[in-house]
Amino acid sequence: MTSYDALLLLSFGGPEGPDDVIPFLENVTRGRNIPRARLEKVGENYYRFGGVSPINRLCRDLKAAIEADFAAHGVDLPVYWGNRNWTPYLADTVRRMKADGITRAAAFVTSAYSGYSTNDQYLEDIARAREEVPGAPVIDKLPAYSDRPGFLDPFADAARDALGRLPGGARLVFTAHSVPLSQPNRALYVAELEEAARAVAERAAPGTPFDLVYQSRSGPPGQPWLEPQIDDHLDKLHGDGVRAVAVVPIGFVSDHMEVVYDLDVEAAERAEALGLAFARAATPDTDPRFAALPRELLAGSPHTGTGERP
Numbered sequence: 001m002t003s004y005d006a007l008l009l010l011s012f013g014g015p016e017g018p019d020d021v022i023p024f025l026e027n028v029t030r031g032r033n034i035p036r037a038r039l040e041k042v043g044e045n046y047y048r049f050g051g052v053s054p055i056n057r058l059c060r061d062l063k064a065a066i067e068a069d070f071a072a073h074g075v076d077l078p079v080y081w082g083n084r085n086w087t088p089y090l091a092d093t094v095r096r097m098k099a100d101g102i103t104r105a106a107a108f109v110t111s112a113y114s115g116y117s118t119n120d121q122y123l124e125d126i127a128r129a130r131e132e133v134p135g136a137p138v139i140d141k142l143p144a145y146s147d148r149p150g151f152l153d154p155f156a157d158a159a160r161d162a163l164g165r166l167p168g169g170a171r172l173v174f175t176a177h178s179v180p181l182s183q184p185n186r187a188l189y190v191a192e193l194e195e196a197a198r199a200v201a202e203r204a205a206p207g208t209p210f211d212l213v214y215q216s217r218s219g220p221p222g223q224p225w226l227e228p229q230i231d232d233h234l235d236k237l238h239g240d241g242v243r244a245v246a247v248v249p250i251g252f253v254s255d256h257m258e259v260v261y262d263l264d265v266e267a268a269e270r271a272e273a274l275g276l277a278f279a280r281a282a283t284p285d286t287d288p289r290f291a292a293l294p295r296e297l298l299a300g301s302p303h304t305g306t307g308e309r310p
């Protein structure tokens, strides 16, 4: 089925306790133009959860779910896990892969989209990690997958479930991480988000009005980022007479801190203050259809050579 000899699960990384929070944030923001006040605020979000990001739990569980999917379909490939910003660091994982004799691995990233933050930055991570490890295996990133049923169907079920928890007339609000307008490949990111939102709305509740909005903006105030921001949009919807919203975190694959804090706490509080009924749709997480994606992408993806977009 494939000439790869390993699958690499590649993720963002997150802290696993209070002492990890500041070093993690320093890793994320090194060389980036993030105001100190924003960092302190984001640090507080992590402390509220004991300094533990949900993302590592996702990676451990997703790795197990992918291994189970491989086993059930006779795919005999080891699965490794490495992160950009926290342990297990990607370079350490690549070192271990090399020691295990791996020569050519396919990388499945916990981000579904093209665009710089969501794709290109992970290619840079791969290139940097390989430079650190002499004789590193070749690593091809699997293609972006925001158009695949394994990603869209779990979201559609979750959106339907969220609508079911609300009074009639609810609006679907899809949300994704904002990025600076100046970011490379921003238009591709937006186009894929729009298409994914449309596809999920169509599958979940045809005819229901929906919007695509952005969250978790972080740059300096004067710098333009993708808008509208979710909180402003909730105000606007309320002003337009909308009384219930189903919020679908289409820009994420699991309950990252941006989901459990920025949506479940911040956006939910804003909705409550407005008297807007609020339900947050679940993320694909370890849904078996999502965990099958690496196998499906492996079956369909040609070799492209390290660092190139498949």
Ligand SMILES: CC1=C(CCC(=O)O)c2cc3nc(cc4[nH]c(cc5[nH]c(cc1n2)c(C)c5CCC(=O)O)c(CCC(=O)O)c4C)C(CCC(=O)O)=C3C
Residues within 6 Å of the ligand: 012, 013, 014, 015, 025, 028, 029, 032, 033, 034, 038, 039, 042, 053, 054, 055, 110, 111, 117, 118, 177, 178, 179, 180, 216, 217, 218, 219, 251, 252, 255, 256, 257, 258
């Ligand atoms: C598009 C996108 C995704 C989705 C794609 C993907 O999933 O990769 C994503 C994911 C994530 N972002 C995360 C965390 C952070 N991102 C930050 C900063 C930034 N994100 C950006 C964009 C994105 N980010 C951008 C343009 C910045 C500005 C600085 C820069 O240009 O790089 C900062 C700094 C503080 C702040 O400003 O918020 C933190 C702590 C975590 C881990 C969460 C957890 O721990 O559960 C995850 C999954």
Ligand SMILES: [Fe+2]
Residues within 6 Å of the ligand: 177
């Ligand atoms: Fe981020």
